[in-house]
Amino acid sequence: MSRPLIIGHRGAPGYRPEHTRCSYELAIQMGVGAVEPDLVVSRDGVLVIRHENELSTTTDVADRPEFAGRRTIKRIDGLDHSGWFAEDFTWDELATLRCRERIPGIRPGSAAFDDQEPPLRLRDLLALLDDHRAGGREVIPVIEIKHAAYFASLGHDMAxxxxxxxxASGWNERRVVIESFELAILRHLRERGTSAELVFLIDADGIPADQLSDPTARTYADWMAPDGLDVLATEVDGISPDKMIILAPDAEGRATGPAPLVDRAHARGLAVFTWTCRPENAFLLPEYQTGTLAEYGDWRGEWAVLQRAGLDGVFVDHADLGVEVFGV
Structure with a gap:
Protein backbone atom coordinates (compact mmCIF):
# COMPACT_ATOMS: atom_id res chain seq x y z
CA MET A 1 0.00 0.00 0.00
CA SER A 2 1.45 3.35 -1.03
CA ARG A 3 1.86 6.19 1.44
CA PRO A 4 -0.81 8.90 1.08
CA LEU A 5 0.00 12.57 0.78
CA ILE A 6 -0.04 13.85 4.36
CA ILE A 7 -1.56 17.32 4.35
CA GLY A 8 -1.13 19.75 7.23
CA HIS A 9 -4.72 20.99 7.52
CA ARG A 10 -4.39 24.76 8.05
CA GLY A 11 -0.81 24.01 9.08
CA ALA A 12 -0.60 22.28 12.45
CA PRO A 13 -3.65 23.71 14.26
CA GLY A 14 -3.51 21.03 16.92
CA TYR A 15 -0.56 22.99 18.32
CA ARG A 16 -0.69 26.54 16.93
CA PRO A 17 -3.52 28.89 15.82
CA GLU A 18 -4.63 27.84 12.35
CA HIS A 19 -3.25 29.43 9.20
CA THR A 20 -0.44 31.25 11.00
CA ARG A 21 3.15 31.20 9.84
CA CYS A 22 4.20 29.26 12.94
CA SER A 23 1.43 26.70 12.29
CA TYR A 24 2.67 26.07 8.75
CA GLU A 25 6.30 26.02 9.83
CA LEU A 26 5.59 23.45 12.52
CA ALA A 27 3.66 21.21 10.11
CA ILE A 28 6.57 21.27 7.67
CA GLN A 29 9.05 20.60 10.47
CA MET A 30 6.96 17.59 11.50
CA GLY A 31 7.20 16.05 8.04
CA VAL A 32 4.02 16.73 6.05
CA GLY A 33 4.15 16.60 2.27
CA ALA A 34 1.61 19.39 1.79
CA VAL A 35 -0.15 22.18 3.64
CA GLU A 36 -3.66 23.48 3.17
CA PRO A 37 -4.49 27.19 2.97
CA ASP A 38 -8.16 28.25 2.79
CA LEU A 39 -8.72 31.35 0.67
CA VAL A 40 -11.08 34.27 1.11
CA VAL A 41 -10.83 37.75 -0.46
CA SER A 42 -10.24 41.22 0.96
CA ARG A 43 -12.14 44.28 -0.24
CA ASP A 44 -9.24 45.19 -2.50
CA GLY A 45 -9.00 41.74 -4.08
CA VAL A 46 -6.17 40.19 -2.08
CA LEU A 47 -6.32 36.43 -1.45
CA VAL A 48 -6.21 36.05 2.32
CA ILE A 49 -5.70 32.76 4.16
CA ARG A 50 -8.61 32.27 6.56
CA HIS A 51 -10.90 29.29 7.01
CA GLU A 52 -13.92 31.57 6.81
CA ASN A 53 -14.51 35.12 5.70
CA GLU A 54 -16.03 35.80 9.13
CA LEU A 55 -13.07 36.87 11.24
CA SER A 56 -14.11 37.00 14.89
CA THR A 57 -13.62 33.28 15.64
CA THR A 58 -9.95 33.30 14.65
CA THR A 59 -8.70 36.88 15.12
CA ASP A 60 -8.89 39.75 17.61
CA VAL A 61 -11.13 41.86 15.36
CA ALA A 62 -13.99 41.94 17.90
CA ASP A 63 -11.64 43.58 20.42
CA ARG A 64 -10.54 46.33 18.05
CA PRO A 65 -12.60 49.50 18.69
CA GLU A 66 -11.61 51.02 15.36
CA PHE A 67 -13.48 48.19 13.61
CA ALA A 68 -16.57 48.05 15.83
CA GLY A 69 -18.69 49.67 13.13
CA ARG A 70 -17.86 46.93 10.62
CA ARG A 71 -19.91 44.30 12.45
CA THR A 72 -22.81 43.21 10.28
CA ILE A 73 -25.05 40.33 9.24
CA LYS A 74 -24.59 38.64 5.87
CA ARG A 75 -26.31 35.81 4.09
CA ILE A 76 -23.66 33.38 2.82
CA ASP A 77 -24.36 30.02 1.23
CA GLY A 78 -27.99 30.15 2.32
CA LEU A 79 -27.33 30.99 5.98
CA ASP A 80 -27.18 34.24 7.96
CA HIS A 81 -23.89 35.01 9.68
CA SER A 82 -23.11 37.82 12.13
CA GLY A 83 -19.65 39.28 12.59
CA TRP A 84 -16.79 40.93 10.76
CA PHE A 85 -16.03 39.84 7.20
CA ALA A 86 -12.79 39.85 5.24
CA GLU A 87 -14.40 41.38 2.18
CA ASP A 88 -15.20 44.53 4.18
CA PHE A 89 -11.53 45.17 4.98
CA THR A 90 -8.55 46.12 2.87
CA TRP A 91 -5.50 43.91 3.13
CA ASP A 92 -3.63 46.64 5.00
CA GLU A 93 -6.37 46.63 7.62
CA LEU A 94 -6.45 42.83 7.87
CA ALA A 95 -2.69 42.79 8.35
CA THR A 96 -3.14 44.69 11.64
CA LEU A 97 -5.22 41.87 13.14
CA ARG A 98 -3.77 39.07 15.24
CA CYS A 99 -4.71 35.40 14.96
CA ARG A 100 -6.34 33.30 17.68
CA GLU A 101 -7.17 29.65 18.32
CA ARG A 102 -10.63 28.74 17.01
CA ILE A 103 -11.48 26.19 19.73
CA PRO A 104 -9.56 27.22 22.87
CA GLY A 105 -11.61 24.96 25.11
CA ILE A 106 -10.40 21.92 23.17
CA ARG A 107 -6.91 23.25 22.38
CA PRO A 108 -5.66 25.48 25.20
CA GLY A 109 -2.06 24.73 24.24
CA SER A 110 -2.63 26.31 20.86
CA ALA A 111 -4.50 29.22 22.44
CA ALA A 112 -1.33 30.03 24.40
CA PHE A 113 -0.01 31.41 21.09
CA ASP A 114 -2.95 33.78 20.54
CA ASP A 115 -2.40 37.38 19.42
CA GLN A 116 1.18 36.82 18.26
CA GLU A 117 0.90 36.69 14.47
CA PRO A 118 -1.02 38.48 11.71
CA PRO A 119 -3.02 36.71 8.98
CA LEU A 120 -1.18 35.59 5.85
CA ARG A 121 -1.85 36.11 2.18
CA LEU A 122 -1.54 33.27 -0.31
CA ARG A 123 1.60 34.90 -1.66
CA ASP A 124 3.14 34.82 1.83
CA LEU A 125 2.64 31.07 2.13
CA LEU A 126 3.94 30.41 -1.38
CA ALA A 127 7.07 32.40 -0.51
CA LEU A 128 7.48 30.35 2.67
CA LEU A 129 7.23 27.14 0.63
CA ASP A 130 9.80 28.55 -1.81
CA ASP A 131 12.18 29.10 1.10
CA HIS A 132 11.80 25.48 2.20
CA ARG A 133 12.27 24.26 -1.36
CA ALA A 134 15.51 26.22 -1.59
CA GLY A 135 16.59 24.38 1.54
CA GLY A 136 15.81 21.01 -0.04
CA ARG A 137 12.32 20.45 1.41
CA GLU A 138 9.53 20.22 -1.17
CA VAL A 139 6.05 20.87 0.24
CA ILE A 140 3.07 21.50 -2.01
CA PRO A 141 0.03 23.71 -1.41
CA VAL A 142 -3.43 22.15 -1.35
CA ILE A 143 -5.52 25.29 -1.80
CA GLU A 144 -9.17 25.39 -0.79
CA ILE A 145 -11.26 28.09 -2.43
CA LYS A 146 -14.00 29.20 -0.04
CA HIS A 147 -17.43 30.58 -0.96
CA ALA A 148 -16.61 31.07 -4.64
CA ALA A 149 -20.20 31.73 -5.74
CA TYR A 150 -20.71 34.22 -2.91
CA PHE A 151 -17.53 36.10 -3.74
CA ALA A 152 -18.49 36.09 -7.43
CA SER A 153 -21.70 37.90 -6.44
CA LEU A 154 -19.46 40.63 -5.02
CA GLY A 155 -17.43 40.86 -8.21
CA HIS A 156 -14.46 38.69 -7.20
CA ASP A 157 -13.48 36.01 -9.72
CA MET A 158 -11.69 33.54 -7.48
CA ALA A 159 -10.38 31.46 -10.39
CA ALA A 168 3.16 35.74 -10.26
CA SER A 169 4.78 33.40 -7.72
CA GLY A 170 6.04 30.92 -10.32
CA TRP A 171 3.80 28.17 -8.98
CA ASN A 172 1.78 27.72 -12.17
CA GLU A 173 4.49 25.33 -13.41
CA ARG A 174 4.74 23.30 -10.19
CA ARG A 175 2.48 20.83 -8.45
CA VAL A 176 -0.53 22.52 -6.91
CA VAL A 177 -3.83 21.03 -5.79
CA ILE A 178 -6.96 23.20 -5.76
CA GLU A 179 -10.10 22.02 -3.99
CA SER A 180 -13.59 23.32 -3.32
CA PHE A 181 -17.00 22.20 -2.08
CA GLU A 182 -18.38 23.99 -5.16
CA LEU A 183 -17.99 22.21 -8.48
CA ALA A 184 -18.62 25.33 -10.55
CA ILE A 185 -15.34 26.99 -9.53
CA LEU A 186 -13.41 23.81 -10.37
CA ARG A 187 -15.09 23.68 -13.78
CA HIS A 188 -14.22 27.34 -14.29
CA LEU A 189 -10.57 26.64 -13.51
CA ARG A 190 -10.53 23.68 -15.90
CA GLU A 191 -12.08 25.80 -18.66
CA ARG A 192 -9.37 28.42 -18.11
CA GLY A 193 -6.73 25.75 -18.68
CA THR A 194 -5.32 25.46 -15.17
CA SER A 195 -2.47 23.00 -14.68
CA ALA A 196 -3.44 22.43 -11.04
CA GLU A 197 -4.94 19.15 -9.88
CA LEU A 198 -8.62 19.72 -9.09
CA VAL A 199 -10.32 18.00 -6.15
CA PHE A 200 -14.04 18.15 -5.31
CA LEU A 201 -14.70 18.30 -1.58
CA ILE A 202 -17.69 16.21 -0.48
CA ASP A 203 -19.63 16.76 2.73
CA ALA A 204 -21.43 13.98 4.57
CA ASP A 205 -24.82 15.50 3.67
CA GLY A 206 -26.40 18.49 2.00
CA ILE A 207 -25.90 20.13 -1.37
CA PRO A 208 -23.09 22.29 -2.83
CA ALA A 209 -23.60 25.94 -1.94
CA ASP A 210 -23.36 27.09 -5.54
CA GLN A 211 -26.34 24.85 -6.41
CA LEU A 212 -28.76 25.88 -3.67
CA SER A 213 -31.06 27.70 -6.08
CA ASP A 214 -31.28 24.75 -8.48
CA PRO A 215 -34.04 22.28 -7.47
CA THR A 216 -32.63 19.69 -9.89
CA ALA A 217 -29.06 19.86 -8.57
CA ARG A 218 -27.28 16.77 -7.26
CA THR A 219 -26.72 16.42 -3.54
CA TYR A 220 -23.32 15.36 -2.22
CA ALA A 221 -24.77 11.87 -1.83
CA ASP A 222 -25.77 11.92 -5.50
CA TRP A 223 -22.21 12.81 -6.50
CA MET A 224 -20.95 9.73 -4.68
CA ALA A 225 -23.31 7.41 -6.55
CA PRO A 226 -21.85 5.55 -9.56
CA ASP A 227 -23.35 7.90 -12.15
CA GLY A 228 -22.15 10.94 -10.17
CA LEU A 229 -18.62 9.55 -10.02
CA ASP A 230 -18.79 8.92 -13.77
CA VAL A 231 -19.40 12.64 -14.33
CA LEU A 232 -16.75 13.73 -11.84
CA ALA A 233 -14.17 11.55 -13.56
CA THR A 234 -14.55 13.74 -16.66
CA GLU A 235 -14.29 17.03 -14.77
CA VAL A 236 -11.89 16.75 -11.82
CA ASP A 237 -8.84 14.78 -10.76
CA GLY A 238 -10.05 13.65 -7.39
CA ILE A 239 -12.59 13.78 -4.60
CA SER A 240 -12.17 14.52 -0.89
CA PRO A 241 -15.04 13.19 1.24
CA ASP A 242 -15.59 13.77 4.94
CA LYS A 243 -13.80 11.01 6.88
CA MET A 244 -17.18 9.88 8.28
CA ILE A 245 -18.11 8.73 4.79
CA ILE A 246 -15.01 6.52 4.70
CA LEU A 247 -15.50 5.29 8.28
CA ALA A 248 -19.17 4.48 7.52
CA PRO A 249 -20.46 4.36 11.13
CA ASP A 250 -23.51 2.30 12.02
CA ALA A 251 -26.39 3.52 14.19
CA GLU A 252 -24.31 2.99 17.35
CA GLY A 253 -21.37 4.96 16.01
CA ARG A 254 -19.18 1.96 15.24
CA ALA A 255 -17.02 2.11 12.12
CA THR A 256 -17.99 -0.38 9.42
CA GLY A 257 -15.55 0.97 6.80
CA PRO A 258 -13.54 1.43 4.80
CA ALA A 259 -16.51 2.35 2.62
CA PRO A 260 -16.56 1.11 -0.99
CA LEU A 261 -16.51 4.71 -2.28
CA VAL A 262 -12.72 4.72 -2.35
CA ASP A 263 -12.47 1.69 -4.63
CA ARG A 264 -15.28 2.97 -6.85
CA ALA A 265 -13.56 6.32 -7.28
CA HIS A 266 -10.18 4.70 -7.94
CA ALA A 267 -11.77 2.50 -10.58
CA ARG A 268 -12.74 5.69 -12.42
CA GLY A 269 -9.26 7.20 -12.16
CA LEU A 270 -10.12 9.61 -9.35
CA ALA A 271 -7.74 10.23 -6.48
CA VAL A 272 -9.35 10.13 -3.03
CA PHE A 273 -8.40 12.36 -0.09
CA THR A 274 -10.25 12.61 3.23
CA TRP A 275 -10.65 15.18 6.03
CA THR A 276 -9.96 15.71 8.87
CA CYS A 277 -7.96 13.45 11.19
CA ARG A 278 -8.02 14.80 14.74
CA PRO A 279 -7.14 12.86 17.91
CA GLU A 280 -9.39 14.62 20.42
CA ASN A 281 -12.49 12.77 21.60
CA ALA A 282 -14.64 15.65 20.34
CA PHE A 283 -13.87 14.58 16.77
CA LEU A 284 -13.78 10.78 17.07
CA LEU A 285 -16.53 8.23 16.54
CA PRO A 286 -18.17 7.15 19.83
CA GLU A 287 -16.45 3.76 19.87
CA TYR A 288 -13.04 5.47 19.95
CA GLN A 289 -13.83 8.06 22.64
CA THR A 290 -12.14 7.45 25.99
CA GLY A 291 -12.35 10.64 28.06
CA THR A 292 -13.29 14.31 28.02
CA LEU A 293 -13.84 16.10 24.74
CA ALA A 294 -10.42 17.76 24.86
CA GLU A 295 -8.52 14.58 25.72
CA TYR A 296 -7.10 12.28 23.09
CA GLY A 297 -9.15 9.15 22.53
CA ASP A 298 -8.27 5.99 20.62
CA TRP A 299 -7.30 7.99 17.55
CA ARG A 300 -4.99 5.25 16.33
CA GLY A 301 -7.91 2.85 16.19
CA GLU A 302 -10.05 5.22 14.13
CA TRP A 303 -7.24 6.23 11.81
CA ALA A 304 -6.34 2.57 11.20
CA VAL A 305 -9.68 2.22 9.39
CA LEU A 306 -8.72 5.12 7.15
CA GLN A 307 -5.25 3.68 6.62
CA ARG A 308 -6.80 0.47 5.27
CA ALA A 309 -8.85 2.44 2.75
CA GLY A 310 -5.93 3.04 0.39
CA LEU A 311 -6.37 6.80 0.37
CA ASP A 312 -4.26 9.13 -1.77
CA GLY A 313 -4.24 11.97 0.74
CA VAL A 314 -5.24 12.67 4.36
CA PHE A 315 -5.77 15.98 6.12
CA VAL A 316 -4.40 16.10 9.66
CA ASP A 317 -4.48 18.74 12.40
CA HIS A 318 -1.60 17.17 14.33
CA ALA A 319 1.12 16.76 11.73
CA ASP A 320 3.38 14.56 13.82
CA LEU A 321 0.60 12.07 14.56
CA GLY A 322 -0.41 11.99 10.91
CA VAL A 323 3.15 11.22 9.86
CA GLU A 324 3.34 8.51 12.56
CA VAL A 325 0.25 6.68 11.29
CA PHE A 326 0.09 7.40 7.58
CA GLY A 327 3.78 7.87 6.85
CA VAL A 328 4.71 4.22 7.19
Whole structure:
Protein backbone atom coordinates (compact mmCIF):
# COMPACT_ATOMS: atom_id res chain seq x y z
CA MET A 1 0.00 0.00 0.00
CA SER A 2 1.45 3.35 -1.03
CA ARG A 3 1.86 6.19 1.44
CA PRO A 4 -0.81 8.90 1.08
CA LEU A 5 0.00 12.57 0.78
CA ILE A 6 -0.04 13.85 4.36
CA ILE A 7 -1.56 17.32 4.35
CA GLY A 8 -1.13 19.75 7.23
CA HIS A 9 -4.72 20.99 7.52
CA ARG A 10 -4.39 24.76 8.05
CA GLY A 11 -0.81 24.01 9.08
CA ALA A 12 -0.60 22.28 12.45
CA PRO A 13 -3.65 23.71 14.26
CA GLY A 14 -3.51 21.03 16.92
CA TYR A 15 -0.56 22.99 18.32
CA ARG A 16 -0.69 26.54 16.93
CA PRO A 17 -3.52 28.89 15.82
CA GLU A 18 -4.63 27.84 12.35
CA HIS A 19 -3.25 29.43 9.20
CA THR A 20 -0.44 31.25 11.00
CA ARG A 21 3.15 31.20 9.84
CA CYS A 22 4.20 29.26 12.94
CA SER A 23 1.43 26.70 12.29
CA TYR A 24 2.67 26.07 8.75
CA GLU A 25 6.30 26.02 9.83
CA LEU A 26 5.59 23.45 12.52
CA ALA A 27 3.66 21.21 10.11
CA ILE A 28 6.57 21.27 7.67
CA GLN A 29 9.05 20.60 10.47
CA MET A 30 6.96 17.59 11.50
CA GLY A 31 7.20 16.05 8.04
CA VAL A 32 4.02 16.73 6.05
CA GLY A 33 4.15 16.60 2.27
CA ALA A 34 1.61 19.39 1.79
CA VAL A 35 -0.15 22.18 3.64
CA GLU A 36 -3.66 23.48 3.17
CA PRO A 37 -4.49 27.19 2.97
CA ASP A 38 -8.16 28.25 2.79
CA LEU A 39 -8.72 31.35 0.67
CA VAL A 40 -11.08 34.27 1.11
CA VAL A 41 -10.83 37.75 -0.46
CA SER A 42 -10.24 41.22 0.96
CA ARG A 43 -12.14 44.28 -0.24
CA ASP A 44 -9.24 45.19 -2.50
CA GLY A 45 -9.00 41.74 -4.08
CA VAL A 46 -6.17 40.19 -2.08
CA LEU A 47 -6.32 36.43 -1.45
CA VAL A 48 -6.21 36.05 2.32
CA ILE A 49 -5.70 32.76 4.16
CA ARG A 50 -8.61 32.27 6.56
CA HIS A 51 -10.90 29.29 7.01
CA GLU A 52 -13.92 31.57 6.81
CA ASN A 53 -14.51 35.12 5.70
CA GLU A 54 -16.03 35.80 9.13
CA LEU A 55 -13.07 36.87 11.24
CA SER A 56 -14.11 37.00 14.89
CA THR A 57 -13.62 33.28 15.64
CA THR A 58 -9.95 33.30 14.65
CA THR A 59 -8.70 36.88 15.12
CA ASP A 60 -8.89 39.75 17.61
CA VAL A 61 -11.13 41.86 15.36
CA ALA A 62 -13.99 41.94 17.90
CA ASP A 63 -11.64 43.58 20.42
CA ARG A 64 -10.54 46.33 18.05
CA PRO A 65 -12.60 49.50 18.69
CA GLU A 66 -11.61 51.02 15.36
CA PHE A 67 -13.48 48.19 13.61
CA ALA A 68 -16.57 48.05 15.83
CA GLY A 69 -18.69 49.67 13.13
CA ARG A 70 -17.86 46.93 10.62
CA ARG A 71 -19.91 44.30 12.45
CA THR A 72 -22.81 43.21 10.28
CA ILE A 73 -25.05 40.33 9.24
CA LYS A 74 -24.59 38.64 5.87
CA ARG A 75 -26.31 35.81 4.09
CA ILE A 76 -23.66 33.38 2.82
CA ASP A 77 -24.36 30.02 1.23
CA GLY A 78 -27.99 30.15 2.32
CA LEU A 79 -27.33 30.99 5.98
CA ASP A 80 -27.18 34.24 7.96
CA HIS A 81 -23.89 35.01 9.68
CA SER A 82 -23.11 37.82 12.13
CA GLY A 83 -19.65 39.28 12.59
CA TRP A 84 -16.79 40.93 10.76
CA PHE A 85 -16.03 39.84 7.20
CA ALA A 86 -12.79 39.85 5.24
CA GLU A 87 -14.40 41.38 2.18
CA ASP A 88 -15.20 44.53 4.18
CA PHE A 89 -11.53 45.17 4.98
CA THR A 90 -8.55 46.12 2.87
CA TRP A 91 -5.50 43.91 3.13
CA ASP A 92 -3.63 46.64 5.00
CA GLU A 93 -6.37 46.63 7.62
CA LEU A 94 -6.45 42.83 7.87
CA ALA A 95 -2.69 42.79 8.35
CA THR A 96 -3.14 44.69 11.64
CA LEU A 97 -5.22 41.87 13.14
CA ARG A 98 -3.77 39.07 15.24
CA CYS A 99 -4.71 35.40 14.96
CA ARG A 100 -6.34 33.30 17.68
CA GLU A 101 -7.17 29.65 18.32
CA ARG A 102 -10.63 28.74 17.01
CA ILE A 103 -11.48 26.19 19.73
CA PRO A 104 -9.56 27.22 22.87
CA GLY A 105 -11.61 24.96 25.11
CA ILE A 106 -10.40 21.92 23.17
CA ARG A 107 -6.91 23.25 22.38
CA PRO A 108 -5.66 25.48 25.20
CA GLY A 109 -2.06 24.73 24.24
CA SER A 110 -2.63 26.31 20.86
CA ALA A 111 -4.50 29.22 22.44
CA ALA A 112 -1.33 30.03 24.40
CA PHE A 113 -0.01 31.41 21.09
CA ASP A 114 -2.95 33.78 20.54
CA ASP A 115 -2.40 37.38 19.42
CA GLN A 116 1.18 36.82 18.26
CA GLU A 117 0.90 36.69 14.47
CA PRO A 118 -1.02 38.48 11.71
CA PRO A 119 -3.02 36.71 8.98
CA LEU A 120 -1.18 35.59 5.85
CA ARG A 121 -1.85 36.11 2.18
CA LEU A 122 -1.54 33.27 -0.31
CA ARG A 123 1.60 34.90 -1.66
CA ASP A 124 3.14 34.82 1.83
CA LEU A 125 2.64 31.07 2.13
CA LEU A 126 3.94 30.41 -1.38
CA ALA A 127 7.07 32.40 -0.51
CA LEU A 128 7.48 30.35 2.67
CA LEU A 129 7.23 27.14 0.63
CA ASP A 130 9.80 28.55 -1.81
CA ASP A 131 12.18 29.10 1.10
CA HIS A 132 11.80 25.48 2.20
CA ARG A 133 12.27 24.26 -1.36
CA ALA A 134 15.51 26.22 -1.59
CA GLY A 135 16.59 24.38 1.54
CA GLY A 136 15.81 21.01 -0.04
CA ARG A 137 12.32 20.45 1.41
CA GLU A 138 9.53 20.22 -1.17
CA VAL A 139 6.05 20.87 0.24
CA ILE A 140 3.07 21.50 -2.01
CA PRO A 141 0.03 23.71 -1.41
CA VAL A 142 -3.43 22.15 -1.35
CA ILE A 143 -5.52 25.29 -1.80
CA GLU A 144 -9.17 25.39 -0.79
CA ILE A 145 -11.26 28.09 -2.43
CA LYS A 146 -14.00 29.20 -0.04
CA HIS A 147 -17.43 30.58 -0.96
CA ALA A 148 -16.61 31.07 -4.64
CA ALA A 149 -20.20 31.73 -5.74
CA TYR A 150 -20.71 34.22 -2.91
CA PHE A 151 -17.53 36.10 -3.74
CA ALA A 152 -18.49 36.09 -7.43
CA SER A 153 -21.70 37.90 -6.44
CA LEU A 154 -19.46 40.63 -5.02
CA GLY A 155 -17.43 40.86 -8.21
CA HIS A 156 -14.46 38.69 -7.20
CA ASP A 157 -13.48 36.01 -9.72
CA MET A 158 -11.69 33.54 -7.48
CA ALA A 159 -10.38 31.46 -10.39
CA UNK A 160 -8.75 34.49 -12.00
CA UNK A 161 -7.31 35.69 -8.69
CA UNK A 162 -5.81 32.30 -7.83
CA UNK A 163 -4.38 31.81 -11.31
CA UNK A 164 -2.80 35.26 -11.26
CA UNK A 165 -1.23 34.64 -7.84
CA UNK A 166 0.18 31.27 -8.86
CA UNK A 167 1.62 32.75 -12.05
CA ALA A 168 3.16 35.74 -10.26
CA SER A 169 4.78 33.40 -7.72
CA GLY A 170 6.04 30.92 -10.32
CA TRP A 171 3.80 28.17 -8.98
CA ASN A 172 1.78 27.72 -12.17
CA GLU A 173 4.49 25.33 -13.41
CA ARG A 174 4.74 23.30 -10.19
CA ARG A 175 2.48 20.83 -8.45
CA VAL A 176 -0.53 22.52 -6.91
CA VAL A 177 -3.83 21.03 -5.79
CA ILE A 178 -6.96 23.20 -5.76
CA GLU A 179 -10.10 22.02 -3.99
CA SER A 180 -13.59 23.32 -3.32
CA PHE A 181 -17.00 22.20 -2.08
CA GLU A 182 -18.38 23.99 -5.16
CA LEU A 183 -17.99 22.21 -8.48
CA ALA A 184 -18.62 25.33 -10.55
CA ILE A 185 -15.34 26.99 -9.53
CA LEU A 186 -13.41 23.81 -10.37
CA ARG A 187 -15.09 23.68 -13.78
CA HIS A 188 -14.22 27.34 -14.29
CA LEU A 189 -10.57 26.64 -13.51
CA ARG A 190 -10.53 23.68 -15.90
CA GLU A 191 -12.08 25.80 -18.66
CA ARG A 192 -9.37 28.42 -18.11
CA GLY A 193 -6.73 25.75 -18.68
CA THR A 194 -5.32 25.46 -15.17
CA SER A 195 -2.47 23.00 -14.68
CA ALA A 196 -3.44 22.43 -11.04
CA GLU A 197 -4.94 19.15 -9.88
CA LEU A 198 -8.62 19.72 -9.09
CA VAL A 199 -10.32 18.00 -6.15
CA PHE A 200 -14.04 18.15 -5.31
CA LEU A 201 -14.70 18.30 -1.58
CA ILE A 202 -17.69 16.21 -0.48
CA ASP A 203 -19.63 16.76 2.73
CA ALA A 204 -21.43 13.98 4.57
CA ASP A 205 -24.82 15.50 3.67
CA GLY A 206 -26.40 18.49 2.00
CA ILE A 207 -25.90 20.13 -1.37
CA PRO A 208 -23.09 22.29 -2.83
CA ALA A 209 -23.60 25.94 -1.94
CA ASP A 210 -23.36 27.09 -5.54
CA GLN A 211 -26.34 24.85 -6.41
CA LEU A 212 -28.76 25.88 -3.67
CA SER A 213 -31.06 27.70 -6.08
CA ASP A 214 -31.28 24.75 -8.48
CA PRO A 215 -34.04 22.28 -7.47
CA THR A 216 -32.63 19.69 -9.89
CA ALA A 217 -29.06 19.86 -8.57
CA ARG A 218 -27.28 16.77 -7.26
CA THR A 219 -26.72 16.42 -3.54
CA TYR A 220 -23.32 15.36 -2.22
CA ALA A 221 -24.77 11.87 -1.83
CA ASP A 222 -25.77 11.92 -5.50
CA TRP A 223 -22.21 12.81 -6.50
CA MET A 224 -20.95 9.73 -4.68
CA ALA A 225 -23.31 7.41 -6.55
CA PRO A 226 -21.85 5.55 -9.56
CA ASP A 227 -23.35 7.90 -12.15
CA GLY A 228 -22.15 10.94 -10.17
CA LEU A 229 -18.62 9.55 -10.02
CA ASP A 230 -18.79 8.92 -13.77
CA VAL A 231 -19.40 12.64 -14.33
CA LEU A 232 -16.75 13.73 -11.84
CA ALA A 233 -14.17 11.55 -13.56
CA THR A 234 -14.55 13.74 -16.66
CA GLU A 235 -14.29 17.03 -14.77
CA VAL A 236 -11.89 16.75 -11.82
CA ASP A 237 -8.84 14.78 -10.76
CA GLY A 238 -10.05 13.65 -7.39
CA ILE A 239 -12.59 13.78 -4.60
CA SER A 240 -12.17 14.52 -0.89
CA PRO A 241 -15.04 13.19 1.24
CA ASP A 242 -15.59 13.77 4.94
CA LYS A 243 -13.80 11.01 6.88
CA MET A 244 -17.18 9.88 8.28
CA ILE A 245 -18.11 8.73 4.79
CA ILE A 246 -15.01 6.52 4.70
CA LEU A 247 -15.50 5.29 8.28
CA ALA A 248 -19.17 4.48 7.52
CA PRO A 249 -20.46 4.36 11.13
CA ASP A 250 -23.51 2.30 12.02
CA ALA A 251 -26.39 3.52 14.19
CA GLU A 252 -24.31 2.99 17.35
CA GLY A 253 -21.37 4.96 16.01
CA ARG A 254 -19.18 1.96 15.24
CA ALA A 255 -17.02 2.11 12.12
CA THR A 256 -17.99 -0.38 9.42
CA GLY A 257 -15.55 0.97 6.80
CA PRO A 258 -13.54 1.43 4.80
CA ALA A 259 -16.51 2.35 2.62
CA PRO A 260 -16.56 1.11 -0.99
CA LEU A 261 -16.51 4.71 -2.28
CA VAL A 262 -12.72 4.72 -2.35
CA ASP A 263 -12.47 1.69 -4.63
CA ARG A 264 -15.28 2.97 -6.85
CA ALA A 265 -13.56 6.32 -7.28
CA HIS A 266 -10.18 4.70 -7.94
CA ALA A 267 -11.77 2.50 -10.58
CA ARG A 268 -12.74 5.69 -12.42
CA GLY A 269 -9.26 7.20 -12.16
CA LEU A 270 -10.12 9.61 -9.35
CA ALA A 271 -7.74 10.23 -6.48
CA VAL A 272 -9.35 10.13 -3.03
CA PHE A 273 -8.40 12.36 -0.09
CA THR A 274 -10.25 12.61 3.23
CA TRP A 275 -10.65 15.18 6.03
CA THR A 276 -9.96 15.71 8.87
CA CYS A 277 -7.96 13.45 11.19
CA ARG A 278 -8.02 14.80 14.74
CA PRO A 279 -7.14 12.86 17.91
CA GLU A 280 -9.39 14.62 20.42
CA ASN A 281 -12.49 12.77 21.60
CA ALA A 282 -14.64 15.65 20.34
CA PHE A 283 -13.87 14.58 16.77
CA LEU A 284 -13.78 10.78 17.07
CA LEU A 285 -16.53 8.23 16.54
CA PRO A 286 -18.17 7.15 19.83
CA GLU A 287 -16.45 3.76 19.87
CA TYR A 288 -13.04 5.47 19.95
CA GLN A 289 -13.83 8.06 22.64
CA THR A 290 -12.14 7.45 25.99
CA GLY A 291 -12.35 10.64 28.06
CA THR A 292 -13.29 14.31 28.02
CA LEU A 293 -13.84 16.10 24.74
CA ALA A 294 -10.42 17.76 24.86
CA GLU A 295 -8.52 14.58 25.72
CA TYR A 296 -7.10 12.28 23.09
CA GLY A 297 -9.15 9.15 22.53
CA ASP A 298 -8.27 5.99 20.62
CA TRP A 299 -7.30 7.99 17.55
CA ARG A 300 -4.99 5.25 16.33
CA GLY A 301 -7.91 2.85 16.19
CA GLU A 302 -10.05 5.22 14.13
CA TRP A 303 -7.24 6.23 11.81
CA ALA A 304 -6.34 2.57 11.20
CA VAL A 305 -9.68 2.22 9.39
CA LEU A 306 -8.72 5.12 7.15
CA GLN A 307 -5.25 3.68 6.62
CA ARG A 308 -6.80 0.47 5.27
CA ALA A 309 -8.85 2.44 2.75
CA GLY A 310 -5.93 3.04 0.39
CA LEU A 311 -6.37 6.80 0.37
CA ASP A 312 -4.26 9.13 -1.77
CA GLY A 313 -4.24 11.97 0.74
CA VAL A 314 -5.24 12.67 4.36
CA PHE A 315 -5.77 15.98 6.12
CA VAL A 316 -4.40 16.10 9.66
CA ASP A 317 -4.48 18.74 12.40
CA HIS A 318 -1.60 17.17 14.33
CA ALA A 319 1.12 16.76 11.73
CA ASP A 320 3.38 14.56 13.82
CA LEU A 321 0.60 12.07 14.56
CA GLY A 322 -0.41 11.99 10.91
CA VAL A 323 3.15 11.22 9.86
CA GLU A 324 3.34 8.51 12.56
CA VAL A 325 0.25 6.68 11.29
CA PHE A 326 0.09 7.40 7.58
CA GLY A 327 3.78 7.87 6.85
CA VAL A 328 4.71 4.22 7.19
Missing amino acids: RLVEAELA
